[in-house]
Amino acid sequence: xWQVRLRRLPYTRRVAGTALQRCWQKxxxxxxxxxxxxxxxxxxxxxxxxxxxxxxxxxIGWVAVEQGxxxxxxxxxYLVQAQRSVGQSAIIxxxxxxxxxGAATGAEVLQRFLAAAAGKVLVLHNAALDMAFLxxxxxxxxxxxxxxxxxxxxxxxxxLLRRKEQPIRPGDLRLHACRERYQLPPHQGHNALLDAxxxxxxxxxxxxxxGRGQFFPLRQLL
Amino acid sequence: MGIDTEAPAPAVRETADPVLAVPELAPVxxxxxxxxxxxxxxxxxxxxxxxxxxxxxxxxxxVFDRNTVQLGLRIVRSGAVELxxxxxxxxxxxxxxxxxxxxxxxxxQGEVQATVIExxxxxxxxxxxxxxxxxxxxxxxxxxxxxRSRRLxxxxxxxxxxxxxxxxxxxxxxxxxLTVSASDTVRQVAQxxxxxxxxxxxxxxAGQLAGIVTDRDLRVRFVARGLxxxxxxxxxxxxxxxxxxxxxSIFATTLLMTQRSFHHLPVMVDDELKGIVTxxxxxxxxxxxxxxxxxxxxxxHDVAGIKDxxxxxxxxxxxxxxxxxxxxxxxxxxxxxxxxxxxxxxQLAEEKLGAAPVAWCWLGFGSQARxxxxxxxxxxxxxxxxxxxxxxxxxxxADMADFVCDxxxxxxxxxxxxxxxxxxxxWRQPLLExxxxxxxxxxxxxxxxxxxxxxxxxLRCIYGSQVLCDELQAVMLKQASSNSIFLAAMAxxxxxxxxxxxxxxxxxxxxxxxxxxYLDLKKRGVLPVTEMVRLRAxxxxxxxxxxxxxxxxxxxxxxxxxxxSRNLVxxxxxxxxxxxxxxxxxxxxxxxxxxxxxxxDLPKMAKEQLRDAFTxxxxxxxxxxxxxxxxxx
Numbered sequence: 001x002w003q004v005r006l007r008r009l010p011y012t013r014r015v016a017g018t019a020l021q022r023c024w025q026k027x028x029x030x031x032x033x034x035x036x037x038x039x040x041x042x043x044x045x046x047x048x049x050x051x052x053x054x055x056x057x058x059x060i061g062w063v064a065v066e067q068g069x070x071x072x073x074x075x076x077x078y079l080v081q082a083q084r085s086v087g088q089s090a091i092i093x094x095x096x097x098x099x100x101x102g103a104a105t106g107a108e109v110l111q112r113f114l115a116a117a118a119g120k121v122l123v124l125h126n127a128a129l130d131m132a133f134l135x136x137x138x139x140x141x142x143x144x145x146x147x148x149x150x151x152x153x154x155x156x157x158x159x160l161l162r163r164k165e166q167p168i169r170p171g172d173l174r175l176h177a178c179r180e181r182y183q184l185p186p187h188q189g190h191n192a193l194l195d196a197x198x199x200x201x202x203x204x205x206x207x208x209x210x211g212r213g214q215f216f217p218l219r220q221l222l
Numbered sequence: 223m224g225i226d227t228e229a230p231a232p233a234v235r236e237t238a239d240p241v242l243a244v245p246e247l248a249p250v251x252x253x254x255x256x257x258x259x260x261x262x263x264x265x266x267x268x269x270x271x272x273x274x275x276x277x278x279x280x281x282x283x284x285v286f287d288r289n290t291v292q293l294g295l296r297i298v299r300s301g302a303v304e305l306x307x308x309x310x311x312x313x314x315x316x317x318x319x320x321x322x323x324x325x326x327x328x329x330x331q332g333e334v335q336a337t338v339i340e341x342x343x344x345x346x347x348x349x350x351x352x353x354x355x356x357x358x359x360x361x362x363x364x365x366x367x368x369x370r371s372r373r374l375x376x377x378x379x380x381x382x383x384x385x386x387x388x389x390x391x392x393x394x395x396x397x398x399x400l401t402v403s404a405s406d407t408v409r410q411v412a413q414x415x416x417x418x419x420x421x422x423x424x425x426x427x428a429g430q431l432a433g434i435v436t437d438r439d440l441r442v443r444f445v446a447r448g449l450x451x452x453x454x455x456x457x458x459x460x461x462x463x464x465x466x467x468x469x470x471s472i473f474a475t476t477l478l479m480t481q482r483s484f485h486h487l488p489v490m491v492d493d494e495l496k497g498i499v500t501x502x503x504x505x506x507x508x509x510x511x512x513x514x515x516x517x518x519x520x521x522x523h524d525v526a527g528i529k530d531x532x533x534x535x536x537x538x539x540x541x542x543x544x545x546x547x548x549x550x551x552x553x554x555x556x557x558x559x560x561x562x563x564x565x566x567x568x569q570l571a572e573e574k575l576g577a578a579p580v581a582w583c584w585l586g587f588g589s590q591a592r593x594x595x596x597x598x599x600x601x602x603x604x605x606x607x608x609x610x611x612x613x614x615x616x617x618x619x620a621d622m623a624d625f626v627c628d629x630x631x632x633x634x635x636x637x638x639x640x641x642x643x644x645x646x647x648x649w650r651q652p653l654l655e656x657x658x659x660x661x662x663x664x665x666x667x668x669x670x671x672x673x674x675x676x677x678x679x680x681l682r683c684i685y686g687s688q689v690l691c692d693e694l695q696a697v698m699l700k701q702a703s704s705n706s707i708f709l710a711a712m713a714x715x716x717x718x719x720x721x722x723x724x725x726x727x728x729x730x731x732x733x734x735x736x737x738x739x740y741l742d743l744k745k746r747g748v749l750p751v752t753e754m755v756r757l758r759a760x761x762x763x764x765x766x767x768x769x770x771x772x773x774x775x776x777x778x779x780x781x782x783x784x785x786x787s788r789n790l791v792x793x794x795x796x797x798x799x800x801x802x803x804x805x806x807x808x809x810x811x812x813x814x815x816x817x818x819x820x821x822x823d824l825p826k827m828a829k830e831q832l833r834d835a836f837t838x839x840x841x842x843x844x845x846x847x848x849x850x851x852x853x854x855x
Contacts, residue, residue: 061246068278069276069277069278069346070276070277070278071276072247072250072272072273072274072275072276072277073273073274073275075244075246075247076244077244077245077246182341183300183301183340183341183826184300184343185299185300185318185343187249188249191246193244193246193247194246194249197246197277200277201277201279201343204277204278204279204343205279205341205343208279208280208281208341209281209341212281213281213284
């Protein structure tokens with residue numbers, strides 16, 4: 001956790017009085033905590049391009065994991081007002097321009113997200129991509145990136161396969177492929193919340209298999 | 223800017239129709255709506271329930287019992303859970319969409335333990351919400367009242383007695399034996415029988431069973447002949463009667479008794495006389511009993527009559543499978559029936575053609591020989607004629623073969639596509655010709671030839687001279703076991719078909735064609751096992767042809783470890799069981815019976831077991847490769 005706090009240092013002054021500061025002020029769990037005692041927020045986003053520089057955040061979904069269980073009541077899904085047209089990416093996430101009008105602004109959504117994420121460890125499948133978009137919105141609002149501890153289920157799976165010396169073929173680390181290895185039921189993808197739920201189930205499966213009901217510290221997942 | 227953390231998503235609309243606070247949870251609501259008793263709830267209540275659900279994941283082996291802290295209704299989303307009582311008796315197996323409340327199950331006396339037997343994703347409806355729903359909704363509540371007792375009833379139904387025909391005969395024999403001495407007079411014996419109200423008595427001499435005397439003997443051999451009452455019983459008894467071992471099945475006993483027209487049969491346990499079975503002991507009341515079918519077949523006087531009887535075979539098979547008959551027994555019964563049809567056809571032909579001019583033998587090949595037939599089997603047969611046959615006598619056999627093969631075809635055992643039939647001159651030969659043929663096959667083998675002739679190495683005498691069949695088999699075993707090149711060719715053909723498992727143990731299904739996405743259970747599962755076991759049996763000169771018996775003989779002769787042999791038996795039985803269940807399903811749906819199965823249609827547990835079975839076959843093939851094709855690639 002100290003790494004996260006260290007990286008926050010340069011921004012301390014800039015974020016004073018903002019929602020980001022309130023989020024950072026919540027104490028973080030110690031890395032030696034058993035995973036079932038850690039609060040996670042599992043997140044997924046949809047964007048208009050895979051490149052954070054010219055793409056835009058279109059929607060975000062999240063759900064909390066408390067005491068080793070997904071709390072369905074905490075599930076949220078928000079559409080984000082786009083500055084430009086969604087264009088071709090609508091084919092993938094099926095969010096059309098007309099549906100995005102009347103959505104919340106990026107700033108509003110970020111505020112809700114930070115409130116939900118306070119004191120929690122973020123969980124994403126392929127975190128780098130989604131975080132690039134979230135960080136961009138955050139920089140625009142607060143002049144600082146989000147900077148929360150995070151678990152990347154994709155990296156966890158990759159590490160696991162490498163340790164088992166299994167060949168990793170293209171597609172093996174996709175969310176549905178990872179879920180299949182744990183016999184999780186098929187899910188409908190390409191909706192931020194559905195993917196977040198699917199990732200949350202993967203987190204549970206992955207931690208349950210590695211922990212085997214015994215003490216399994218958070219640090220093993222970071 | 224104020225932050226309202228618990229604000230619902232902005233997508234909420236104000237409408238009369240209830241709407242999920244988060245529309246993305248619709249898949250969860252849909253799943254619940256398809257499970258009992260959530261289908262009883264209104265949309266509004268269902269949506270409230272969805273919002274309170276906790277999703278959990280449990281690895282295999284996780285246990286829920288009265289010490290489980292977190293109470294509530296657990297609904298299995300995927301995976302499987304087993305419920306057992308304090309005596310470890312299986313109460314129920316729960317799969318997708320089924321639920322249990324461990325506290326509710328343990329509310330009444332008795333301990334119920336739930337164990338995850340397949341990694342499970344579980345929706346937990348917390349106890350307060352669950353109680354609230356039960357209090358508020360009568361229909362919802364009714365489902366859970368007495369859930370446990372209903373489960374017990376269900377469990378009792380699952381643990382039905384094994385099919386009566388498979389029970390050991392000792393379980394139904396009469397043990398109140400009347401024994402008399404060989405020197406007793408018939409009058410004394412008759413009086414004892416009357417006093418004990420039995421219809422038979424055992425005649426003992428020097429502590430050994432010397433004979434048996436029955437009501438029938440008294441009538442036929444005593445009264446009818448007008449013998450004096452002080453005749454000694456040994457004069458009218460049946461000496462050295464046939465006996466049966468108590469561990470034999472009722473099916474086998476009944477078959478023996480009906481075929482040989484016995485009404486009484488002494489039962490031996492550990493070589494000691496322990497009881498007797500009579501025809502009335504054997505429960506044969508059911509018309510769908512295969513024993514009756516076999517009997518009825520042997521009483522038909524034309525092909526049409528036989529055809530009529532076997533036309534209902536498919537439905538009968540469904541009944542047998544439902545009553546708990548396992549695959550290997552179903553195939554035994556089906557083989558017994560096709561044997562009976564063949565024998566009856568031969569007898570009918572003999573009535574027309576007269577007796578055979580010389581000794582001969584009707585051979586069954588392949589699955590019929592191995593007693594591993596299933597529905598839809600085609601016919602594979604041949605005739606061995608005694609070497610003494612004269613050219614002028616040969617037409618009798620051709621007529622016989624035509625009559626029987628045509629009759630079989632009419633009864634549903636269709637002509638062999640490879641023309642391996644007694645109808646074909648090539649497979650209707652004197653013993654010498656057969657033996658020379660075998661020598662030719664073995665001396666110049668190609669993998670292709672090995673594959674084509676392998677069917678002949680599973681052979682059984684269905685009718686006629688067993689000696690001819692034995693002599694042919696003796697040559698086969700001698701030739702094959704001593705010729706490593708031939709064995710290597712057979713190994714190549716046994717290794718030709720790989721079990722359909724890819725990397726990560728994923729099923730490999732047909733990619734295109736008529737059976738796209740399907741697996742051929744027979745070709746990919748059953749055939750590789752039979753071929754490997756046949757190869758090992760031939761290599762070690764083992765005469766048995768049934769795959770189970772071959773494996774037993776291989777273990778007995780120390781040619782194979784018990785573990786390897788059991789694994790292979792289990793794999794074969796599992797695949798056969800799946801195949802039979804699948805065929806029963808097709809029959810019930812009115813579809814044509816086939817061996818093609820889509821692995822996606824299987825429950826998860828069966829899928830895993832099928833994977834295991836294929837893995838075992840794959841391992842066995844590696845062993846074959848090392849033993850018989852070392853250095854040959």
